[in-house]
Amino acid sequence: MENDLLLAAFVYLSIAVLAVPLANRFGLGSVLGYLIAGIVIGPFALNLTGGGHSDVLHFAEFGVVLMLFLIGLELQPQVLWKLRKKIVGLGGLQVLLTSLFIAGLAILLGLTWRPALAIGLILALSSTAIVMQSLQEKGWSRGPGGRSAFTVLLFQDIAVIPILAILPLLAIPETIPQVIAHGAPGDGESHTTSVEHGVEHGAEVATSLVAHLPLWAQGLAALVAVVAVVVGSRYLLRPVFRLIASVQSRELFTAFALFLVVAISLLMREIGLSMALGTFLAGVVLADSEYRHELENNIQPFKGLLLGLFFIAVGSSIDFELILGSLQTVLGLTVALLVIKLLVLVVVGYAFDLRGSQLALFTLALAQGGEFAFVLFSFATQNQVLSFEIAGILTAVVALTMLVTPLLLIVYELALLPLLDRLQSEREEDTIDDDEENRVILAGYGAFGTLIGRLLVANRIPTTILDYNPDQIDRMRRFGFKVYYGDATRMELLELAGIAKAELLVVAIGDSDAATRLIEEVAHRHPHVTIIARAADRVHYRELSRAGAHIIVRQYLQSAMFMGQSILQELGFRAFTARRRVQAFARHDIRMLDQLAIEDMDEKSVVTMARKASEQIERALHQDQAYHNPAHALELDDPDDEEQHADLANMPDPSAAPGRTTVS
Amino acid sequence: MQSVLILFAHPIFERSQSHRRLLQALSGLEHVHLHDLYQAYPDFYIDVAHEHELLAQHDHIVMQFPLYWFSTPSLLKEWQDLVLHRWAEANRPSLNVANKTFSLATTTGDPASSYEPKGEFAASLDAIFLPLRLTARYAGFRWQPPFVLTGVNQLDDTGLELAGEAYRDYLLEKVYPHGRPHGHDAPRS
Numbered sequence: 001m002e003n004d005l006l007l008a009a010f011v012y013l014s015i016a017v018l019a020v021p022l023a024n025r026f027g028l029g030s031v032l033g034y035l036i037a038g039i040v041i042g043p044f045a046l047n048l049t050g051g052g053h054s055d056v057l058h059f060a061e062f063g064v065v066l067m068l069f070l071i072g073l074e075l076q077p078q079v080l081w082k083l084r085k086k087i088v089g090l091g092g093l094q095v096l097l098t099s100l101f102i103a104g105l106a107i108l109l110g111l112t113w114r115p116a117l118a119i120g121l122i123l124a125l126s127s128t129a130i131v132m133q134s135l136q137e138k139g140w141s142r143g144p145g146g147r148s149a150f151t152v153l154l155f156q157d158i159a160v161i162p163i164l165a166i167l168p169l170l171a172i173p174e175t176i177p178q179v180i181a182h183g184a185p186g187d188g189e190s191h192t193t194s195v196e197h198g199v200e201h202g203a204e205v206a207t208s209l210v211a212h213l214p215l216w217a218q219g220l221a222a223l224v225a226v227v228a229v230v231v232g233s234r235y236l237l238r239p240v241f242r243l244i245a246s247v248q249s250r251e252l253f254t255a256f257a258l259f260l261v262v263a264i265s266l267l268m269r270e271i272g273l274s275m276a277l278g279t280f281l282a283g284v285v286l287a288d289s290e291y292r293h294e295l296e297n298n299i300q301p302f303k304g305l306l307l308g309l310f311f312i313a314v315g316s317s318i319d320f321e322l323i324l325g326s327l328q329t330v331l332g333l334t335v336a337l338l339v340i341k342l343l344v345l346v347v348v349g350y351a352f353d354l355r356g357s358q359l360a361l362f363t364l365a366l367a368q369g370g371e372f373a374f375v376l377f378s379f380a381t382q383n384q385v386l387s388f389e390i391a392g393i394l395t396a397v398v399a400l401t402m403l404v405t406p407l408l409l410i411v412y413e414l415a416l417l418p419l420l421d422r423l424q425s426e427r428e429e430d431t432i433d434d435d436e437e438n439r440v441i442l443a444g445y446g447a448f449g450t451l452i453g454r455l456l457v458a459n460r461i462p463t464t465i466l467d468y469n470p471d472q473i474d475r476m477r478r479f480g481f482k483v484y485y486g487d488a489t490r491m492e493l494l495e496l497a498g499i500a501k502a503e504l505l506v507v508a509i510g511d512s513d514a515a516t517r518l519i520e521e522v523a524h525r526h527p528h529v530t531i532i533a534r535a536a537d538r539v540h541y542r543e544l545s546r547a548g549a550h551i552i553v554r555q556y557l558q559s560a561m562f563m564g565q566s567i568l569q570e571l572g573f574r575a576f577t578a579r580r581r582v583q584a585f586a587r588h589d590i591r592m593l594d595q596l597a598i599e600d601m602d603e604k605s606v607v608t609m610a611r612k613a614s615e616q617i618e619r620a621l622h623q624d625q626a627y628h629n630p631a632h633a634l635e636l637d638d639p640d641d642e643e644q645h646a647d648l649a650n651m652p653d654p655s656a657a658p659g660r661t662t663v664s
Numbered sequence: 665m666q667s668v669l670i671l672f673a674h675p676i677f678e679r680s681q682s683h684r685r686l687l688q689a690l691s692g693l694e695h696v697h698l699h700d701l702y703q704a705y706p707d708f709y710i711d712v713a714h715e716h717e718l719l720a721q722h723d724h725i726v727m728q729f730p731l732y733w734f735s736t737p738s739l740l741k742e743w744q745d746l747v748l749h750r751w752a753e754a755n756r757p758s759l760n761v762a763n764k765t766f767s768l769a770t771t772t773g774d775p776a777s778s779y780e781p782k783g784e785f786a787a788s789l790d791a792i793f794l795p796l797r798l799t800a801r802y803a804g805f806r807w808q809p810p811f812v813l814t815g816v817n818q819l820d821d822t823g824l825e826l827a828g829e830a831y832r833d834y835l836l837e838k839v840y841p842h843g844r845p846h847g848h849d850a851p852r853s
Contacts, residue, residue: 583709 008056011048015041016308031134032406034308038315057313057374062265063306064129064371066299068157068276069261071132071150072283073292080284083151090148090352091155094366097344098124105336111390114170118385119394121163122377123337125156127370128276129307130405135365138413145358148349149365157277160372164379171384218272225271229264229278233285241291245485254298261299293466293496294486314371318399322392330393334400341367357420364408364416369398438464441502443488443518444509448534448555452508464497489514491521499526507533507549512540516547523548541593554593561586588617668696668838669722670769673729673740675702680730682771682816682824689828695839697722701739708742715747716754719764724838725805727796728769730816734785734792748803755804765838766805768793768812769831775815808838 015037023033041048103120107113131149135141141150213221237260244256261279268278286292323330345363354362377391377398386394442453445467456463466488486493488509499505505522509515512535519531533549535541544552561582568578592613670690674683677700690696699718705711719725729736736744770789778784779792789812797807811834813819813827836844 580709583707587709587711 011041012056012309012312015048016312020308028410029134029137029406030308031130031137031311032403034311035315035403035406038312039318040315041312042316042318042320044318044320056309057317060306060310060313061371063303063308063310065265065276065279066261066303067129067132067307069279069283070296070299070303072280072285073287073296075284076287077284083147083154086148086352087151087155090348091152091159093348093351094152094344095121095124095156095159097348098341101340101344102337105340115386115390118167118170118380119390121166122373122380123369123394123398125160125370125372125376126153126341126366127368127402127405128153128157129310129371130368130402131365133307133311134406134409138409140361143358143361145349145354145361145365148352148354148358148362152366154280156370156372157274157280160274160376161277163376167376167380167385168383170380222271222273225267225273226278226281229267229282230285233282237286238289238291241289241485245291245294250298250487253294257295257298258302290483291485293484293493296496297486297490297492300492310371314374314399314402317374317395318403319392319396323396323400326393330396330400333393333397334404337369337397337401338367338404357417360412360416360420364412365405367408368401368405373398438462438498439502440464440504440506441466441494441497441499442506442508443467443494444507444515444534445483446508446510448510449506449508452506464502466493466497489518491518491525494518494522499529502529505529505531507531509534512536512543516540516543519544519547519549538593538596542596557586557589585617589613592617665695666723666765666839666841667721668724668726668835669718670696670698670726670728670835671701671740671743672698673701673727673737673743675737675739677702682813682819682827683728683730685824685828686728686769686771686813686831689832690835693832693835693839696835701743702737705739708739710743710746712746712750715743716751719747719751722764724765724767724808726767726769726811726835726838729771731770731772731792734787736796744799748799752803764805765808766800767808767838768796768810769834770810771813771816773815773817775818779814 016034019037019040020030020033023036024030040046099117099120101120102123103113103116106116106119111119131153132141135146135149140146240256244253260282264278264282265275268275286295289295342363345366346359349359349362374395377386377395380386381388381391440456440461440463442449442456442463442465445453445465449465449467453463453465465483466486467483484493484497488494489511494505499522507515507519509518515533519533522529522531530551531549532551532553533544534555535544535552536555538554541552541554564585565575565578565582568581569575573581596609596613672683672687674680677683687698690698697718701710727736727740729740732738735741772779772789774784779787779789781788789810793810800807811831813831819827
């Protein structure tokens with residue numbers, strides 16, 4: 001058993017590792033790569049899946065749930081609320097029109113209205129997994145077209161619930177024997193086991209705890225569950241996250257994040273609601289939370305793996321025997337489905353103000369059947385709505401349209417996009433979530449970063465703050481700061497925080513080596529960002545300079561200088577003179593350091609040179625002090641001793657007083 | 665052809681319409697070097713050696729500033745205290761052969777009439793500039809008539825535009841004291 005699991009993992013992972021880079025190489029995108037990989041290992045090519053692909057599919061569907069959770073995390077409640085009209089209008093119109101056209105075609109092809117309507121409803125849905133994955137991969141998900149596609153998908157997710165309620169009502173009594181005859185192989189096709197396949201979208205009324213209740217009580221239970229998820233995410237989760245974060249264990253945080261999604265999914269399933277929808281809702285509520293980026297970070301890999309698995313499973317489930325057996329029917333229906341969907345999408349997209357390349361993207365992205373269809377077709381056969389043959393053929397059609405989608409998007413990218421952009425002279429800018437992209441990102445919020453953060457907020461400069469210390473975050477949030485929990489030294493978190501759009505990155509994290517690595521990476525990947533960094537000491541100063549930091553401030557220089565001024569004053573210097581001495585010292589010291597930073601030498605020589613520089617400064621300032629200014633006609637008191645500065649660089653190497661160093 | 669150094673001192677430049685327009689008018693002028701003192705020395709700690717280098721490199725020095733209390737903003741006074749003090753000292757024997765010229769470019773909030781004998785202040789701008797004139801002479805610079813823009817608070821956009829053009833012409837005179845080469849003499853529309 002264990003061996004089988006390992007073997008399956010080996011097969012799936014190896015084909016993914018082979019196929020996805022290849023697909024990317026040829027510009028096909030990872031989705032198509034996975035689908036092709038699935039076909040290759042499926043029963044009609046290498047047959048390595050061992051017939052268990054439906055289990056894998058069922059398991060991998062959880063990837064869709066995770067994806068919707070992540071999408072929810074990206075969407076603040078206010079944003080969702082603003083989208084409500086579009087979700088209902090655009091999404092509703094798409095589902096309604098597509099359903100009617102497909103049902104009409106089905107009736108023309110000889111079906112009665114009941115199965116025709118069922119098919120229409122099921123095929124009206126598109127694939128959230130494929131669309132969102134493809135759009136995000138290409139960076140199109142945030143433009144008007146991508147956003148509109150998302151609102152339609154969201155409506156479809158919601159629409160699954162009423163569709164599930166309607167489907168049993170469309171049953172045709174005479175098809176019952178057929179359905180039983182075509183039950184899943186294996187454990188005797190009991191109603192509940194096959195129903196388990198429908199578990200993904202939690203839509204299975206039959207397994208839910210509340211199924212025996214009257215309809216109003218079911219509705220009430222659903223309402224209570226949704227309110228519980230929203231309120232719980234809002235008020236209960238924050239202290240729990242705080243507690244978990246204070247343990248400072250990344251594994252624990254990951255475990256809790258997964259636990260959270262699984263728990264919500266279970267709750268939704270038991271209550272008869274869509275799991276994906278429930279986690280999406282939880283994601284939206286948590287989108288305001290400071291732990292959002294870290295949650296995204298932790299869930300992302302699981303989502304990626306499971307979605308990949310899901311696509312592979314879809315690929316391997318394409319029944320080529322069936323397709324080849326009725327090739328003309330399948331291909332004809334596939335084309336018909338694509339054409340109907342494209343036409344409806346163009347019309348509704350245009351009605352909702354999409355134009356040019358954005359309309360094309362919206363249309364082409366949503367033209368396929370969705371993963372819901374797999375679930376719903378099996379559900380429909382169980383409920384004697386559709387015959388197994390029809391469901392089988394249509395499942396193949398859906399899979400084929402999914403396979404076609406990445407190809408359509410390639411056509412869009414290579415042919416349509418350049419063409420339409422050229423035609424559309426004044427193309428509207430892609431709207432970016434500007435409420436999230438601040439000009440300044442402050443990484444590290446310890447004692448040092450806190451001071452900087454307060455200065456920025458005092459000057460009303462919107463700043464995104466990243467830190468790993470939950471106590472700090474909580475305290476600063478109470479002051480109304482926008483603080484995110486997360487390891488600021490991880491590049492992914494910075495990407496999520498909007499480094500690509502930021503102007504300034506302030507690196508105030510305490511771990512010197514981590515700061516250097518981070519700066520190296522940011523300077524390499526985002527050369528437009530100005531990096532201001534805090535250096536621990538002179539050696540670190542030099543490292544940061546090499547790493548590509550633009551402005552470097554030694555963390556102790558200014559405070560030491562302030563203190564030094566007080567010391568000089570205590571020793572009898574007048575305050576202004578003390579201030580001037582300190583300024584002179586700091587200027588020399590910074591100049592020396594900048595020189596050291598650009599010279600090429602090993603670390604040991606840096607220390608030696610730094611020491612020599614210190615001695616030079618000491619000497620220069622001492623001479624400065626000894627320098628006496630003769631009286632002159634204007635009777636100015638000597639305001640400062642500046643003359644020597646220019647000569648400092650040419651000072652002879654002082655060998656006096658070895659081992660002595662000055663404060664820096 | 666002469667090189668011009670503008671010692672620009674404005675502590676709240678971001679709020680000054682007039683100085684922004686004056687500086688805009690110099691864009692693209694060759695041989696005119698703008699030195700923004702409040703930007704260079706926010707902590708008032710002036711790099712005297714660097715300032716001496718700048719003085720040595722240029723033929724004509726312009727101090728551009730808004731008139732504060734019948735005098736310069738404080739950083740420009742600090743600049744005189746530190747830079748000219750040493751400059752005069754270092755160049756004392758040869759000051760008269762330095763052959764550098766000096767002038768002011770000043771704006772006032774009050775109208776020109778305030779500086780007339782019967783005006784509000786009952787003192788002419790010449791009288792107000794006398795300390796600066798003496799300072800310049802002591803430091804070895806030959807004084808030249810100032811560029812003064814009075815009543816800047818009353819100036820509308822056209823007024824500011826005209827002022828900018830006048831300032832540009834004024835500086836071109838400094839760059840080409842013996843007549844401008846072709847292309848510079850036509851006044852801009």
